[in-house]
Structures are given as structure tokens and as C-alpha cells.
Amino acid sequence: MKPMDSRMARDRAELVGILQLAYSGELAAGHAYRGHWRSVSDPDERSRIRTIEEDEWRHRRQVGRMLHDLGAAPDRRREIRANVIGRVLGALCHASGWLAPMYGAGKLESRNIREYETAARLAWNSDRKEWVDCLLEMAEVEWEHERYFRDRVLSHAVGRRLPIWPEPPPKVRIRAAFEFETGSPSNDPADLPCILSNY
Numbered sequence: 588m589k590p591m592d593s594r595m596a597r598d599r600a601e602l603v604g605i606l607q608l609a610y611s612g613e614l615a616a617g618h619a620y621r622g623h624w625r626s627v628s629d630p631d632e633r634s635r636i637r638t639i640e641e642d643e644w645r646h647r648r649q650v651g652r653m654l655h656d657l658g659a660a661p662d663r664r665r666e667i668r669a670n671v672i673g674r675v676l677g678a679l680c681h682a683s684g685w686l687a688p689m690y691g692a693g694k695l696e697s698r699n700i701r702e703y704e705t706a707a708r709l710a711w712n713s714d715r716k717e718w719v720d721c722l723l724e725m726a727e728v729e730w731e732h733e734r735y736f737r738d739r740v741l742s743h744a745v746g747r748r749l750p751i752w753p754e755p756p757p758k759v760r761i762r763a764a765f766e767f768e769t770g771s772p773s774n775d776p777a778d779l780p781c782i783l784s785n786y
């Protein structure tokens with residue numbers, strides 16, 4: 588195997604790993620947010636968190652399609668664990684008060700941004716360039732989720748006094764950083780259409 592081929596194989600294996608992680612993470616998030624929006628009483632919050640839940644199920648379908656196209660399957664153990672964790676967290680939202688689920692969600696979302704940014708780079712390096720736009724769009728959606736939960740935490744008198752997780756760079760940096768690193772415009776739909784957009 589040539590050095591280039593072995594590097595591509597390594598990136599592909601890493602891509603499978605990160606997509607498996609994301610796929611199960613979205614399962615946990617979907618269940619957790621379902622419990623979360625049902626536990627809040629403010630209509631605007633209920634509606635926004637419900638939309639976030641739908642975003643996570645959509646991400647899971649998209650990531651699942653990518654795994655399938657790579658000839659890979661979800662990690663069964665992670666799936667079982669994510670299912671339990673998500674449902675437990677969703678149920679806890681009814682008992683833990685308003686602030687804790689908002690804080691926990693925001694912190695988790697900041698990790699999700701980086702996860703999809705990394706997946707976009709691995710897709711690019713393993714010759715799955717047609718997925719880059721999709722993955723960066725998912726990172727941008729996670730960025731919006733993080734922003735929402737950060738704002739909610741900061742709207743709370745106690746939340747404002749808590750040590751808060753590091754603020755992600757501005758949203759435009761997601762594509763700018765990708766373009767800088769790869770030398771390719773990522774946001775031109777003609778160049779890199781998201782083939783999974785209707786999935």
C-alpha cells in the first residue's frame with residue numbers, strides 16, 4: 588500500500604469512528620431533548636427545544652446514511668448506552684429544575700460542533716468530498732443549538748454566576764477554517780452539494 592493510500596485508509600477508519608460516535612450521540616440527544624421540551628412550561632422554550640430535538644433526529648438519519656455508504660454499521664454498545672443515557676436524562680429534566688438541563692445541553696452542544704468539523708475534514712481527506720457541505724451544515728446547526736442554550740443559561744440569575752464552558756468561535760469561522768485548511772471553498776453548492784439534503 589502506498590503512503591497516500593494508507594493515510595486515506597486511516598482517515599476513513601477515523602471517519603467511521605467519529606460517525607459512530609455522532610450517530611449514537613444524536614440518539615441520546617434526541618431522547619434527552621424530548622424529555623427536556625416536555626419539562627419546560629414556557630411556550631417559546633418548548634417550541635425551540637422541540638425543533639432542536641427534530642434537528643438531532645435529522646442529523647442521526649444523515650449520519651446513518653453516511654455510515655451505510657461507508658459499509659459500516661452503528662456501534663451496538665454505544666447505541667444501547669446512548670438509548671439508556673438519553674432516556675434517563677430526558678426523565679431527569681422533570682426533576683432537576685430549569686437550569687441544569689439548559690447548562691448540560693449547552694456544554695454538550697459545544698462538543699458536537701467540533702465533532703462535525705472534524706468529521707468534515709476526515710470526509711475531505713478520505714475522498715468523500717460530497718459530504719463536506721452536509722457535515723459543516725450540521726456543525727453550524729450545533730453552533731446554533733449551543734448559542735441558544737448559552738443564552739438561556741445567561742438569562743438566569745444563578746446561571747450568570749456559574750463558570751461557563753468556552754465560547755465557540757463565530758459561526759462563519761466553521762467554513763472559513765475549513766477553507767483555510769483545505770484550500771477549497773466549502774460553501775459553494777455547485778462545487779460541494781449536500782447529497783444527503785433530501786434524505
Ligand SMILES: [Fe+2]
Nearest residue numbers: 613642643646
Ligand atoms: Fe445534532
Ligand SMILES: [Fe+2]
Nearest residue numbers: 696699729732
Ligand atoms: Fe445539537
